[in-house]
Amino acid sequence: MTGSGTGSASGSGRVDLVGGGPGPLDLLTLRAWRLLIRADVVVMDRLGPTDIRDHLGPDVEVIDVGKHPGHHPVPQDEINEILVARAREGKRVVRLKGGDPFVYGRGGEEVAACLAAGIPVDVVPGISSAVAVPQAAGIPITHRGVAGTVHIVNGPSEIGEATLAALRDGSVTTVILMGVGALPRIVADALRAGAPADRPVAIVERGHHRDQRTTRSTLGAVVLDAGRVGVRNPAVIVVGEVARAGLLLPDHQLTGDAVR
Ligand code: SAH
Numbered sequence: 416m417t418g419s420g421t422g423s424a425s426g427s428g429r430v431d432l433v434g435g436g437p438g439p440l441d442l443l444t445l446r447a448w449r450l451l452i453r454a455d456v457v458v459m460d461r462l463g464p465t466d467i468r469d470h471l472g473p474d475v476e477v478i479d480v481g482k483h484p485g486h487h488p489v490p491q492d493e494i495n496e497i498l499v500a501r502a503r504e505g506k507r508v509v510r511l512k513g514g515d516p517f518v519y520g521r522g523g524e525e526v527a528a529c530l531a532a533g534i535p536v537d538v539v540p541g542i543s544s545a546v547a548v549p550q551a552a553g554i555p556i557t558h559r560g561v562a563g564t565v566h567i568v569n570g571p572s573e574i575g576e577a578t579l580a581a582l583r584d585g586s587v588t589t590v591i592l593m594g595v596g597a598l599p600r601i602v603a604d605a606l607r608a609g610a611p612a613d614r615p616v617a618i619v620e621r622g623h624h625r626d627q628r629t630t631r632s633t634l635g636a637v638v639l640d641a642g643r644v645g646v647r648n649p650a651v652i653v654v655g656e657v658a659r660a661g662l663l664l665p666d667h668q669l670t671g672d673a674v675r
Contacts (some may be wrong), residue, residue, distance in 0.1 A: 424467065424512065427505060427535070428502035428503055428508070428534065429502055429507055429508065429527065429534065429537070430446065430498045430499075430508045430509075430510060430525070430529045430535070430536045431507075431508070431509050431510065431536070431537050431538070431539060432512065432516040432520075432525055432526065432537070432538045433539045433541065434447065434512055434514060434515040434516050434520075434538075434539055434540050434543075435447060435467070435511050435514070436463065436464060436513075436547065436623075437513070437542060437543075437544045437547045437548055437623040438462070438463060438465075438622075438623045438624055439464065440466055440467060440470075440673065441671070441674065442464070442542050442671075444539060444540070445605055446539050447511075447668065450509050450539065451467055451470070451471070453611075454475060454509040455476065455501075455506040455507045456475070456477075456478065456499060456501045456506045456662040457471060457475060457476070457477050457478070457508075458478045458494065458497060458498060458509070458510045458511065459477065459481070460480065460481050460511065460512055460513050461479075461513075463511060463512060463514065463541075464511070464515030464601060467511065478497060478504075480493075480494050480497070488578045491521055493516075493530045493665070494510075494603055495525055498510055498529060498534070499528060499529060500511030500535040501527070502532075502535075503532075503534070510525060512541065513541075514543040514544045514545070514547075515540055515541040515542070515543040516539075516540070516541065516558070518543045518545055519546075519569050519593070544649070545567050546567050546642060547622065548623065548629060548651040549590065549617070549619060549653045550669060551619065551622040551668060551669055552621050552622065552627070552669075553662065553668065554617055554619070554653055554657055554658055554663075554666060555657055556590060556653070556657060557588065558657050558663070561657055561662070562586055562588040562655050562656055562657045563586055565588045565589075565590060566581035567589075567592070568590070569592050570591065570592065570593045570597035570601065570652075571593055571597055572597070572599070574600070574604045579605065579625070582601075582610040582654055584653075584656045585656055586656075587655060588653060588655035588657050589654040589655055590653055591652040591653075591654070592675045593648070593654045594650070595618075595647060595648045595650050598641055598652065598668065602637060602638050608661050610634055611635075612633060612634050613633050613634070613635065614633060614656075615631070615633055615654075615656060615658040615660070616631070616632045616634055616637040616654050616658055617629055617630070617631050617653045617658035617660075618641060618646050618652050618653075619650060619653070620648075620649070620650040620651075621649060622649075623670055623671070628644075630644050631658070634654065
């Protein structure tokens with residue numbers, strides 16, 4: 416197959432930012448797969464479809480720039496430099512990211528770096544954990560008559576007025592990524608701002624993996640409950656009425672058993 420994306424002559428260097436979804440290989444898109452199996456270089460993260468390594472040819476250079484929460488083993492500007500440098504060598508570079516590249520993936524910065532360097536670049540959307548991880552625990556982030564609005568935040572950031580308003584509003588689902596460390600602060604801010612203590616909370620760890628675990632609680636109790644069970648990253652925290660246990664699918668996980 417030749418000629419991926421727009422504007423680049425076959426064989427010339429380019430960068431594709433590829434969303435890898437929440438982990439399982441069969442949640443990659445076909446476009447992601449096509450780019451991956453033709454790549455010369457794959458620059459990957461800690462999260463997402465890390466098993467892809469087993470499907471890459473022996474000559475493919477795999478560069479792991481995986482980030483742990485709070486630690487950045489490879490700083491962003493160095494990642495940008497790697498992408499640009501490899502593309503300038505004429506390589507087809509896939510920058511593989513967990514979830515979707517433009518949802519807390521710093522994909523915009525990488526696109527900007529490529530454009531500034533005159534490197535052809537494209538973006539392939541991926542299945543974001545913000546949607547797919549709650550879903551794997553049977554939680555629809557919108558549900559007619561229950562929640563019509565979704566507010567997505569990243570835990571480490573300061574909680575602003577818009578997020579406090581979302582947490583207070585019973586018809587909004589707040590989805591928190593990278594939130595395990597920040598949970599006590601977020602909960603304290605939410606309760607102080609008037610969010611009700613009985614607002615349902617679900618924490619879904621390692622969504623779409625065999626050891627997926629869901630902890631159900633409320634704003635008032637979740638810090639204790641999370642501590643008791645030892646909640647760890649990666650996890651998606653859902654605050655809102657859609658997280659109420661038994662809303663739809665009591666204790667039912669939707670993790671693709673039919674195709675395994
Ligand atoms: N671009 C990614 C998000 C990157 S931020 C996306 O669209 O999904 C990393 C955060 O994503 C983690 O801290 C966690 O909150 C969430 N996450 C990613 N994969 C996950 C998984 N399989 N299970 C639970 N949370 C996950």
